[in-house]
Amino acid sequence: MTGDDPGDADVVIVGYGPVGAMVANLLGQAGVRTIVLERDTEPHTMPRAGATDDEVLRVFQAAGLVDELLPGLDLGRARSSSRCAATGW
Numbered sequence: 001m002t003g004d005d006p007g008d009a010d011v012v013i014v015g016y017g018p019v020g021a022m023v024a025n026l027l028g029q030a031g032v033r034t035i036v037l038e039r040d041t042e043p044h045t046m047p048r049a050g051a052t053d054d055e056v057l058r059v060f061q062a063a064g065l066v067d068e069l070l071p072g073l074d075l076g077r078a079r080s081s082s083r084c085a086a087t088g089w
């Protein structure tokens with residue numbers, strides 16, 4: 001879908017948080033015409049993904065985003081513990 005005709009979408013996702021964004025990516029890759037509706041007009045002011053794990057990286061990989069993200073990740077800290085190195089989650 002190009003975004004020109006929102007009424008032509010097969011799926012409507014409400015909310016462009018991490019879940020909505022990733023589902024939209026995966027649906028788009030599968031050829032499903034998808035539109036995302038987000039009430040906020042600006043990005044969040046606080047970072048919300050200071051730490052991630054291997055499962056999330058696999059999802060990024062499935063969405064074709066991992067090569068772009070890897071250079072910015074501190075993998076050394078992640079390897080040092082099974083818990084989140086940055087937050088302790």
Ligand SMILES: Cc1cc2nc3c(=O)[nH]c(=O)nc-3n(C[C@H](O)[C@H](O)[C@H](O)COP(=O)(O)OP(=O)(O)OC[C@H]3O[C@@H](n4cnc5c(N)ncnc54)[C@H](O)[C@@H]3O)c2cc1C
Nearest residue numbers: 015016017018019020037038039040046047048049050051
């Ligand atoms: C400061 C902070 C730091 C965090 N750090 C981490 C971290 O390091 N690692 C980690 O794994 N998690 C972290 N989290 C948790 C992570 O941000 C959440 O788990 C994640 O954002 C949840 O994603 P979501 O898409 O389900 O919901 P949300 O991120 O809440 O996104 C929902 C979106 O839907 C929109 N929306 C809601 N209702 C409507 C509506 N009726 N119409 C249109 N739009 C609507 C909202 O505006 C929002 O943009 C952090 C959270 C915070 C607050």
